[in-house]
Each structure stands twice: as C-alpha cells, then as structure tokens.
Amino acid sequence: MGHEHLHLALYRGLCRGYPRTFRDAYGEDLSATFALQLRELGAARCWLRTLRDLTVTVPSLHMEQRMHQPNPTHVIAGCLAVAVGGTMAALVTGTSVYGIAFLLVAAAALAAATMSRRASKSAIALARSSAWWKFLGAGAVSLAAIVVLINQPGAENQELSSAAWSLMMVSLLASFTLIGAGIVLGSARFLRRRHG
C-alpha cells in the first residue's frame, strides 16, 4: 500500500499520547497491529477504527494508571490549582462566597501536603517540572478566547441560554484552573531553586 510509512509515522506520533509505561511495553505491537489493519481494511476504514480506538483508550489508560499509582503530590497540586483558579475566577466574577469555598479547599490541600510525608518527598519531583509555563500559557490562551467570544460585536445584546452560561462558567473555571496550576508549579520551582 502506498504511503504506508506515512500512515505508520502518523500513528506512532498519535501513540505518544499513551502513558509511557504502556508505550514502552506495547509500542511495537501497536504499530505492527495498525500496519496489518491498514493493509487489510484500507486507509479510510483503518483510520476510522483507529481514531475511535485512540479517543477511548488514551484517556482511559491515563486514568487507569493514575488510579493504580495515586500520587498524593499530583492530587494536592490539582486541589491547589483548582483552589487558586477558583479564587481568581471568584474575584473576577465578584462571587465572594465561592472565593471563600475555594480558599478553604486551598487550606485543606496545604494541610494535607504538610501532613503527608510521601507527598513532601514527591513534591521535590514536581518542583523540578518545567511544565508550569505550558499550563500558564494554555490557561491564558483559553481565557483570551473566552474574552474574545464575549466581546464579539452584538454579543452584549444577546441573552445567553442556561446551557451556554454553564459552558462559559466551566470554561472560565477551567482556564483559571490551568493558570492556577501554572502558578502552583512555577512557585514550587521557584521555591526549590531558592532553597536548594
């Protein structure tokens, strides 16, 4: 089949979305199976099946791995990110009650962080991560997209349906959470550098 190597290269690239341990164990088998399917089904049917497969298995294998090896630092960092993001969203939208709730989540996450010995150990690994700017960037881009959408000409006169309003609030919270994650990871990295 023509361009088989291109199809394979693209599939291998998409397989990078799988967790590393799964990729290391089954990477060659995945590619070999894809190549056989490509020859058997043809490009269109093979890709249709493969894309459906990737859409389901990539997130589920990540989720599975997280559940098998729960990392308290990641859980705590996630809580902190939600707390920071939520507080920022509450401040921007002027809903102080939610702001207090998010601050309570932040306090609980910090308390858990100081109590968990395992967490403090793996926090060092997290603080080494240079991914903070990716979260910050993704959050900023997402927030900018929402702001652009809200400020479309004529948008101020439109009444939002409750579904659209909920979607906007969830997107807003997700954007602030990403920014929060960037701030948490960036602060951890800064503190680690400062205190060795």
Next chain:
Amino acid sequence: MSKRVKPMPAASLYLLLALLGGENHGYALMHLVEEQSDGAVRMGPGTLYGTLNRLLEGGLIVETTGQRSSDGAERRRYYQLTAQGDRVARLELDRLRSLVSRFDGIVGLGGV
C-alpha cells in the same frame, strides 16, 4: 449462598473466551473476537493491548515465549490463559448460560 460474579467488560470477556481455544497472538485474537461476536466487538490496537495488559495484571493470562509468525518476518507475543483465567472464563460462560436459560423460560411462556 453462591458468590456473586461481576460481569466482565465485553472486550475482556471475548478475549478470555477466544483464549479458551488455546494460546494465540494479539492480531489473531482481535480477529477471533470480531468473528465470535459477529462483528459486534471490533477492537483497535489500543483496546486490544490495553485489555491484554489488564488481563495480564489480573493474572488471568500469561505471555508465552515470543514465536516467529508463519511468514517468519516478525516475532509475536503469544498469550494463554492461566488456571485462574480458565476458571473465570468458564464461570462467565456459566453465568451467560444461566441468563439465557432464565430468559428462555420467560420467552417460552410468552412473557417477552
């Protein structure tokens, strides 16, 4: 009181049942599953190896020594049922049989 058996996900169940016929490699298993389910369960590579990995971790199957494929071109991993896997596959078959016989009775009485 009999122990309740939790139904397995379709992909795991069909892979276990396919392995009742003896050891086999991933791609052949994928075909067998599609055949045995009359095309209802069509797995992609991720589902196939994700499920095989889960069954391996659960101790239901083991990987046997890699063998050369018939054309001798590549080494393939073969899988076979463990004693526990064989037991689980047969338990699942029993569960399905009892389900079918229960509903056969109802259908026979004109209830469905």
